[in-house]
Amino acid sequence: MASGDAVLASGDAESGGGQLVQPTRRTRTYEDHDVGDFAIDISACRVIFPTDAVEHAFKASCKKWMDGERKDFQLGKLTTPRRTAGGEWRAECRCMDCAECHAGNGTMFQFRATPDRPDNGNVLNVRLTVMVSGSCSGRPRQLKSDAVDRPSTTLTRRRVMQAVESLSQSKESVTPTRVARKIAARGDAELITNPSSLRYLARTCAKKAGVDDGRGQDRREKQPIVRSVSKQEWDAYVQANSGNQGKISFAAALPSGSFVLMLPPILDELCALKRAGALPRLYLGADATWKVEADDFTQPDTDVWYYVITASMYRYLDQHWRRSALPLCVARHPTERPEVYKHALSALATELQRRQLPTASQIHTDWAPGLASAIKEAAGQNVLHPPLHVPDMEHMIANITTKKKTTAEDGSEIRVPRMKSRDVKVVPPYLHALALLPTSALFLVALRTFLTRVKNGWQEPAFHDYIISQYLYRASLRPAVTGETEAWAAKWWHGASGPIAAGFPPSQQTVEQSHRHFKRCITDAPGRTVIDVLESLKEVVALWTSTRSSEAKSYTLLTPAGCTAVVPTRPDGWMLRGLPLHRLRAPGAVRLLPTIKRILEDSRRNPSFIMEKVRGNPQTRIFIMKCGMPAAMDTGTVEKIWRHINTKNLRTLEDMMIEDGLIVQMPESKKLALEALQTLYYENCCVYHPPDGRTHCSCWHFRRRAHCPHAWAIRARLKLESFPTKNLPAATEAPVTWSDADGSSNEDVKKKAPRRSRKRKRPEYEPVAVPDVRPAPVTPVGERLPQRRTPKVMPAQKASKSPFGKR
Numbered sequence: 001m002a003s004g005d006a007v008l009a010s011g012d013a014e015s016g017g018g019q020l021v022q023p024t025r026r027t028r029t030y031e032d033h034d035v036g037d038f039a040i041d042i043s044a045c046r047v048i049f050p051t052d053a054v055e056h057a058f059k060a061s062c063k064k065w066m067d068g069e070r071k072d073f074q075l076g077k078l079t080t081p082r083r084t085a086g087g088e089w090r091a092e093c094r095c096m097d098c099a100e101c102h103a104g105n106g107t108m109f110q111f112r113a114t115p116d117r118p119d120n121g122n123v124l125n126v127r128l129t130v131m132v133s134g135s136c137s138g139r140p141r142q143l144k145s146d147a148v149d150r151p152s153t154t155l156t157r158r159r160v161m162q163a164v165e166s167l168s169q170s171k172e173s174v175t176p177t178r179v180a181r182k183i184a185a186r187g188d189a190e191l192i193t194n195p196s197s198l199r200y201l202a203r204t205c206a207k208k209a210g211v212d213d214g215r216g217q218d219r220r221e222k223q224p225i226v227r228s229v230s231k232q233e234w235d236a237y238v239q240a241n242s243g244n245q246g247k248i249s250f251a252a253a254l255p256s257g258s259f260v261l262m263l264p265p266i267l268d269e270l271c272a273l274k275r276a277g278a279l280p281r282l283y284l285g286a287d288a289t290w291k292v293e294a295d296d297f298t299q300p301d302t303d304v305w306y307y308v309i310t311a312s313m314y315r316y317l318d319q320h321w322r323r324s325a326l327p328l329c330v331a332r333h334p335t336e337r338p339e340v341y342k343h344a345l346s347a348l349a350t351e352l353q354r355r356q357l358p359t360a361s362q363i364h365t366d367w368a369p370g371l372a373s374a375i376k377e378a379a380g381q382n383v384l385h386p387p388l389h390v391p392d393m394e395h396m397i398a399n400i401t402t403k404k405k406t407t408a409e410d411g412s413e414i415r416v417p418r419m420k421s422r423d424v425k426v427v428p429p430y431l432h433a434l435a436l437l438p439t440s441a442l443f444l445v446a447l448r449t450f451l452t453r454v455k456n457g458w459q460e461p462a463f464h465d466y467i468i469s470q471y472l473y474r475a476s477l478r479p480a481v482t483g484e485t486e487a488w489a490a491k492w493w494h495g496a497s498g499p500i501a502a503g504f505p506p507s508q509q510t511v512e513q514s515h516r517h518f519k520r521c522i523t524d525a526p527g528r529t530v531i532d533v534l535e536s537l538k539e540v541v542a543l544w545t546s547t548r549s550s551e552a553k554s555y556t557l558l559t560p561a562g563c564t565a566v567v568p569t570r571p572d573g574w575m576l577r578g579l580p581l582h583r584l585r586a587p588g589a590v591r592l593l594p595t596i597k598r599i600l601e602d603s604r605r606n607p608s609f610i611m612e613k614v615r616g617n618p619q620t621r622i623f624i625m626k627c628g629m630p631a632a633m634d635t636g637t638v639e640k641i642w643r644h645i646n647t648k649n650l651r652t653l654e655d656m657m658i659e660d661g662l663i664v665q666m667p668e669s670k671k672l673a674l675e676a677l678q679t680l681y682y683e684n685c686c687v688y689h690p691p692d693g694r695t696h697c698s699c700w701h702f703r704r705r706a707h708c709p710h711a712w713a714i715r716a717r718l719k720l721e722s723f724p725t726k727n728l729p730a731a732t733e734a735p736v737t738w739s740d741a742d743g744s745s746n747e748d749v750k751k752k753a754p755r756r757s758r759k760r761k762r763p764e765y766e767p768v769a770v771p772d773v774r775p776a777p778v779t780p781v782g783e784r785l786p787q788r789r790t791p792k793v794m795p796a797q798k799a800s801k802s803p804f805g806k807r
Contacts, residue, residue: 030110030131036065043122054115055081057124058089062111065128066093073097073136074154075109088114097154100137108133143197152197159183159191160201164209171525174206180555181521185539189546195553229529231255237531247538248330251347257304257530258340260331260347265545267328269558270311271355278565282357283312283504284387285325285364285511286345286371288336292519293533307331307344310514312364312504314706316563317552319573321705323503325514326557330537332530338370345378360387362501366395366508367470369407390500392508393435393492396471397428406470414470417462431492432587433678435506438496438686438698439645444487445654447472449663449672451488456669483649496688496698503567503706567706571596575709576723581629586700591682592628593701596723599713602630610717611638615646623687623714627699633684641684687714695720 038061045056058081066075074096081091094108095101110131115124140153163182167174176199180192192198238253244264253259273279292306310325329351331344345363352359365371375389399406401424405413418424430450437443455464468488475489494500521543523536544557562569574582574595581592594602603609603625611633613622622645624638640660647653657663662680664671685699687710695711702708715721 028108028133030108030133032129033109033132034065034130036061036128036130038064038126038128040124040126041122042124051083053124055089057115057126058111058113058128059091061113061126061128062091062093065111065130074158078111088112095136097141098136099139099141101134102141106134107136150194150197152194152201153191156191156193156198157201157205159186159188160198161205161209162186164202164205164211168209168211170523171527172523174202174209174211175520176202177517177520177555178523181536181539181543184543184546184555189543189556192547192555195551195555229257229531233531237534241534247541248534251329251351252343256334258331258333260329260344261534262329262348262351263327263541265541266326266557267351267355267357269326269545270328270357273313273564274357276561279358281361281501281566282352282359283362283364283501283566284328284345284348284360285310285312285508285514286341287366287508287511287515288340288368289515289519292522293528293530304332304334305336305340306518307333307340308511308514308518309344309348310511312510314503314565314568315550315557315559316568316570317550317554317559320552321568321572321707322552323510323705324557325510327514327518336368338368338374341365341371342374342378345375349378362388362390362504364390364392364504364506364508364511367391367399367406369409369411373409388499389491390504390506391491393431393506394508396492397431399470400427400467401425408470414466417460417466419458419460419463421458421460429588430672430674433674433682435490435493436495436587436698436700436703437493437681439648440489440493440495440497441482441648441650441653442644443493443495443498444482444489445650445657446662446672446677447488447490449654449670452669453671457666457671481648483651487650494703496686496696496703501706502696502703505704507704571707571709571712571723575712584701586682587704591700594628594630594709596709596713596716599625599630599709600716603713603717606632608632610714613638613642618691620691621689623689623710625685625687625710627683627685627710637680637684640680641686645686685710687711689714689718693720 038057040057040060042053042057045053059078062078062081066078076094076096079092081089083089089112091111092108093111094104095106098106100106110133112129112131113126115126140155142151142153143157144151160179160183163179164174166182167178172178176195179202180189180195180198183189183192234253234255234257238250238259241248241261242250244262247263247265249262249264251260251262253261270279270282286307286309288305288307290305293304307330308327309329309331310327313324313326314321315324329344329348331340333340349359363375365375371391372389375387399416403416405415408414419427434443434446434450437446451464451468454467455461471492472488472490474486476486477484479485492506494505500506518540521536521540523532525532543555547556548558548560549556550559550563558564576597577595579595579598579601581594581598583590583592599609609630609632610623610625613624614620615622624633624641626633643656644653644660647656654663658665658670660680661676662673664673681698682700685697685702687695687697689695695715696702697708697711699708699710702711712721712723716723
């Protein structure tokens with residue numbers, strides 16, 4: 001059935017000339033769309049007129065139908081119901097999803113019903129007929145509340161509202177990350193075009209729904225012990241997720257709940273990077289975290305540990321290379337044990353070999369007891385090629401400065417000795433300075449001097465023995481080169497000639513960041529079990545691998561082609577921005593670094609800014625320059641650095657450092673001049689350019705991030721790289737007059753008149769003479785003038801007592 005309502009404008013009968021006036025409103029033709037029966041309770045309706053109850057029942061039935069349809073698209077408000085001459089009630093609403101519908105040129109719904117008059121009962125049955133006119137264009141309407149370049153649409157807001165409702169039903173805290181997880185689980189990850197807009201919508205919808213937004217508290221610390229999972233349910237879940245086609249794949253699982261599983265989608269991304277030539281090496285990080293779930297699988301009074309093994313990669317996000325962790329393997333066990341690391345690394349190595357991916361070159365861990373031996377055992381069983389074990393410096397410094405007890409390799413507890421002669425906070429600057437020395441000979445001599453000073457100069461033998469037993473090892477040396485057979489060395493030294501790869505320092509910050517992101521995404525429902533956690537992990541993996549983005553705030557881990565690599569392949573954006581210096585955070589301080597253009601232009605103006613040396617056969621070119629603000633290099637400073645980095649005999653190098661003031665001879669022991677050492681090797685750097693073309697630098701930025709403006713500037717100087725040196729013109733530099741090339745216009749651009757200030761100016765003050773109406777006193781000549789009144793002086797008062805006056 002088709003029917004129409006032709007609505008004409010007022011005064012549409014005839015004009016003065018006898019012609020009909022065309023209607024000014026659009027005529028719509030409605031077609032049948034849906035029919036529904038509703039039973040409406042009218043007992044609470046306030047009835048003043050006989051039709052009030054019927055109108056209430058009609059509006060309630062229309063809103064019920066609209067609420068059911070809002071799951072698929074957004075509808076606007078219902079118009080005021082009206083009654084036709086035939087007694088039929090009508091009302092309209094329109095679609096608000098599309099831009100054309102919102103403008104009134106799309107889909108319109110009309111509701112029709114003829115309810116019976118209410119009798120003595122409290123329920124009124126309404127048969128609602130829904131008519132539709134027009135169609136949707138399909139172009140989503142953008143939200144005006146987002147003042148951004150890529151605003152969200154009404155479909156995104158509806159998906160956010162559905163995600164908030166789903167999280168509320170499962171009693172999870174509503175956070176933007178969990179909202180994005182739910183949206184990606186539905187297969188609508190392409191709707192997350194703007195992370196900032198999604199965060200705003202998630203907070204707004206959670207506030208309107210009155211649910212917990214999870215801010216300002218840690219709910220995992222307050223969770224009760226949850227119920228156990230039956231063995232049959234656990235075995236069925238492991239069997240269903242044992243293939244390599246899903247989001248997770250079990251490599252091993254025990255009935256007690258311990259397991260090792262892989263994340264195939266992220267491993268597939270590593271395979272794609274290898275095919276693109278962006279994965280020549282692989283650097284892993286392993287660590288365990290807790291407060292993931294409250295589980296009574298084996299120990300009802302303790303939480304379980306989740307072990308995460310990640311691959312450290314560099315991603316180009318917002319014109320800046322950031323070291324990120326891509327989770328590859330997840331394990332679970334009631335306690336933190338080195339055997340779990342061994343089994344997880346073994347399973348991951350088998351999977352890497354099956355996919356023909358490179359084996360691990362380095363494995364970064366903390367100082368948990370037994371990790372070094374577990375990695376050696378795995379390498380001894382040919383499970384892994386011998387990787388370099390790199391423990392981090394953050395946990396080492398935290399153990400030295402804050403902890404009272406620590407655990408040794410054999411599992412026994414060791415008391416951390418306290419320093420009596422000085423504050424323990426003087427130790428970290430020495431450790432950071434030692435870790436970045438460019439050569440191994442410099443490091444060994446400086447470390448030996450520092451240890452001797454701690455033992456004999458500071459009179460702290462217990463602290464000296466603790467550092468040696470926990471964080472150093474005895475290294476064998478070549479007497480023909482160094483002049484000694486052995487010396488104390490450290491695994492956390494990452495100088496320019498050290499074994500640790502540039503860009504992957506002894507740090508667990510990347511892995512800890514991955515743990516934080518991992519726990520922020522998964523479920524935190526009070527009644528969660530291990531299966532609930534793993535189901536949320538599958539949704540998280542779907543979110544991480546849903547789309548590709550180069551934004552730093554994006555929820556995905558995948559980037560467009562060329563934006564993910566083992567080491568940076570091009571400079572950061574700030575390195576190409578003109579001539580200013582940039583402030584960056586260095587270990588223990590904030591330092592300045594120049595741009596590439598600043599280094600090249602200053603060295604072109606004054607060649608002494610970069611001093612070049614050559615050594616070896618084949619020759620290696622070494623460029624010595626300032627690390628911070630470019631300046632002319634002093635000849636004496638250059639010769640000091642050159643002699644230090646070329647001397648390998650420890651005795652000879654120690655005498656040189658004493659002569660150059662880096663080591664000071666004190667009555668009780670030799671002292672390491674920390675400020676002089678930092679001035680020489682922090683404010684100056686050496687850029688090495690070997691014959692193979694792998695340019696590297698000794699500065700702190702290159703050692704931590706695998707690239708720096710000094711190395712890029714040298715490559716540009718050697719014609720190996722080219723970077724844009726001309727800046728884009730600013731708006732103030734644009735000409736006032738302009739003309740197009742094709743002569744379409746050559747009018748002068750009029751300057752805007754200066755805007756008048758809205759602030760009212762105070763009128764200038766003009767003094768006006770005011771006559772004195774009082775008669776002046778007349779005193780005869782020769783008489784004494786009247787004595788002036790003595791001013792009254794108040795006695796000194798005592799201030800009341802106040803807590804601010806206390807000392």
